[in-house]
Amino acid sequence: MTHIYNDPRGFKEDMIEGFVRAHRDRVRRVPNASAVMSSRAPVKGKVALIIGGGSGHYPAFCGLVGEGLADAAVIGDIFTSPSAEQVYRCTKAVEGGAGVVYSFGNYSGDVMHFGLAEMRCESEGIDVRTVLVTDDVASAPPEQREDRRGIAGDLYVFKVAGASAHRGDPLDEVERLARKANDHTRTVGVAFGGCTLPGKSEPLFRVDPGRMEFGLGIHGEPGVSTSELLPAPELARLLVGKLLEEAPPDADGTVALMLNGLGSTKYEELFVLYRYVSELVERAGLRIHHPLVGEYVTSLDMAGCSLTFLWLDEELRELHDAPARTPAMIWEVKR
Amino acid sequence: MTHIYNDPRGFKEDMIEGFVRAHRDRVRRVPNASAVMSSRAPVKGKVALIIGGGSGHYPAFCGLVGEGLADAAVIGDIFTSPSAEQVYRCTKAVEGGAGVVYSFGNYSGDVMHFGLAEMRCESEGIDVRTVLVTDDVASAPPEQREDRRGIAGDLYVFKVAGASAHRGDPLDEVERLARKANDHTRTVGVAFGGCTLPGKSEPLFRVDPGRMEFGLGIHGEPGVSTSELLPAPELARLLVGKLLEEAPPDADGTVALMLNGLGSTKYEELFVLYRYVSELVERAGLRIHHPLVGEYVTSLDMAGCSLTFLWLDEELRELHDAPARTPAMIWEVKR
Amino acid sequence: MSEDGKWVRAALKRALTVLESKEDELGRLDAAAGDGDHGAGMVRGLTAAVEAAVADEPGEALMQAGTAFADAAGGASGAIYGVLLVALGKRLAASGRVDPPQFVQGLRDAIEAIQQLGKAQPGDKTLLDALVPFVEALEEGVRGGQDLRSAWRQALPVAEEAARATAGLVARKGRSSRLGARGLGHPDPGAVSLTYILRAVEPALPA
Amino acid sequence: MSEDGKWVRAALKRALTVLESKEDELGRLDAAAGDGDHGAGMVRGLTAAVEAAVADEPGEALMQAGTAFADAAGGASGAIYGVLLVALGKRLAASGRVDPPQFVQGLRDAIEAIQQLGKAQPGDKTLLDALVPFVEALEEGVRGGQDLRSAWRQALPVAEEAARATAGLVARKGRSSRLGARGLGHPDPGAVSLTYILRAVEPALPA
């Protein structure tokens, strides 16, 4: 349930305003746009990474803007992709002459609006590449990987792309690495309860007590199937099993791992689950690198969680490990 | 609602195990105790800061263990203070010969158990000082400040004490500064909905739709009074107003500010509220220093939020600004 | 048939009034398989469109409306109504006439633009499943010599029946496509809202 | 009166069985003004106490039970039952006898230890509000020449009435004290659970 708001129609605006006020040291608002940009952007000669999507997913998307990660995030209304116009304005504000990568989860609204903005920018001579995040294994079979939607895996794709752009890679290379990161990222999730939009009193969906939804969406979409609620060790087995089924052939046996809470499934619960997840992953012969256990891509106050693997190789690991500083996270990997 | 657990009685144990597995780079488990310690502790000649309380409040308490903050956290079952025995074992494991500061919220269980541990340690020649956090303005009138309970203000008191210990201050000085931080910290909170213990199907309390509880506890205790649910600008006025009433006489007009979500009142809602809170605080002539907007001291999946001021002066500001690195936060203040 | 663009604003206003009254219903319909924001997005889009459509020339006004709609609504339906209104407006502006055949052609252009943008085919459970048969029926009426509003009125039940029938389709585009067969039984919210709009605007259409 | 410590374990077991059946009720009672963990904590504490109380000597067994209870339960009631059991055990161990006057004296010691630790006064709405009148009634019976179990049985209704009467008190110690007058109407969970324990252990007490 969303309890704090003024006029529900002003939610996005109030949110961006408050966010920028809270993080003046790292970000500022893109003038005349519902977008935030790193206070260092634009950087001349650097590829600009622009991410975005609806609001309701914090720290995605605006919490991920900053040094070593995204140059800007374009923010829509709750669960609603931002418009092409806003993407365009944001692109104009942050591109530094070396091209732009758009990256966002694969949802038709986002694809269409970012696509329209890309066409408009290209017509003005700005080289734009789009990398869709398609990590949700529950949303389509492996043969249709490119049709899958993007959920928590967003973070890893953005991180790799942001690190590549930050170290000065040219546009082709940033694009290649972002695509590779997406090819190596898989997520599976479950939901225990739906979320409620500001101003509404009913959740988007309900889960019966003792049941859970498998294959959640991060926009309050119900899962693709319902099953019995599992205790932590079995839930761990389900999630880890689904991801192990899809190990990419060229992976070297090390995974960066994220156990993500969707909003009201809290940290302690995630640690309980992580105990069993990490045991299973290690028992499967994999090495876990820099596990993240917490809230990274949320869905308002939805109850549920997702497990993501980024299958590393040397190239991806270097970019994964590169430092980053954003309002939501200071990324430091001990080696 | 808590959905992820195995045997509810093993929750604390599962949680600590998973937490330590997720943060091996910074913390380890205190052998034979339900406590976690910084991987650098004990540090010979340094005052040790030990914090603690029930679980269910992450990032408090174990998320705050690390360089520049706490040396260890002793963790009880959900919402239940840890026992004197565990506090004692933890103290033996982390004290470095320069004395120990215990700091925790003022609840009778914690006071009694830490008190018993303190007596036992003293009898063994370890110099222990206890600094209770008493920031909740709703829990007792100003004349009875020392009877107030501790809620989100924990974070600031721990931060100041941890920074003082980290820079090598002697025990008397760490104690003095921790007390001063508590004297300068005030919190007020509201709840919109109760939380549910693992294995239970009913929340600890319910809030009627359209109402809110004023003066929440962070253990699922209901508030001290009920009122109409307010839109964000008025809620901001209520919270800021309560804190302004109690400005300490020696404050210099700068406050470190924390807008804390209790669990299922999410980031975007907090940013919406922060927009109005920050406007009001600035309009009152105060300078906001390093605002924190997010989840710092939670109460499982309780819906609600709290606003905390740490009234700064030069001495407190230096300690507030000192860097810290813990599993839950990398503390860096831009100047 | 009037060349005056006032009817554009009038039509958009009528659509807005109806969709405001249907906002919650459309939200619930979208929540069944999607994310529940369809009603809110359409209202945001139409509100902005009404405000933006100030040109005298109807084609111009429609383009203004489409641009504003897309920006204010965001989301899939924002993008789609954006290209729909702009394509229709372009055709009317280009022809300089607002006669029934041009109108039909404008809607054909819109369908093409929507398909190009969103890559959906009829049968994929989107608003195209109501729009395409509507435009076919409209064209038939117009070819049969009816004026725009009569032909439109006769095509409405076709669109409405087609929208209802989307309940039996499995989504292949848009958020609800992820649910596969689980989305069966609910009509597509975009198809339903389209029929509300088509019926709402009819009395405001030229002649 | 037997000097054998077996009755300590038997008494703790009886208490555990009853509190397991009351765990949810006590949780709900604690939730009314506190944090809902009282039932769970008492069960954890008693489970550990039963396991720990292995000494033959009853005073020793009680001290073992108290130490284990406090550690396993944590929380306010863990601390309080810890000192209660340890104080009682100490007195019995020191006197070398388990006769009714020593028992009464042991409980008096426990009250003192609880007050020293928790700083609560009778009337502050804690388990002291049931324990103090219970011990007074017990002492009266013992002084009047009754054996321990008879005196205990006669004192039980006094404790139970006193526990019920805590509903009319405003808490001044413990979590529920923050609620002020809002906590009125519910008895103190610690006082209630104490009466369950007192009644449960009676048949296991020596003579």
Ligand SMILES: Nc1ncnc2c1ncn2[C@@H]1O[C@H](COP(=O)(O)OP(=O)(O)O)[C@@H](O)[C@H]1O
């Ligand atoms: N690719 C597409 N082509 C045509 N229409 C689409 C497409 N994707 C979605 N739609 C339409 O948009 C509607 C959903 O609109 P809305 O809820 O506003 O967008 P979102 O899915 O971004 O939340 C669907 O019911 C469908 O009719």
Ligand SMILES: Nc1ncnc2c1ncn2[C@@H]1O[C@H](COP(=O)(O)OP(=O)(O)O)[C@@H](O)[C@H]1O
């Ligand atoms: N200072 C105190 N002195 C005596 N008894 C106390 C004190 N504080 C709390 N209690 C008792 O403890 C009970 C609560 O126990 P419990 O719920 O287990 O602890 P917590 O308050 O730590 O959650 C109260 O009902 C009261 O009887």
Ligand SMILES: [Mg+2]
């Ligand atoms: Mg949407």
Ligand SMILES: [Mg+2]
């Ligand atoms: Mg407790």
Ligand SMILES: [Mg+2]
């Ligand atoms: Mg939608």
Ligand SMILES: [Mg+2]
């Ligand atoms: Mg309690």
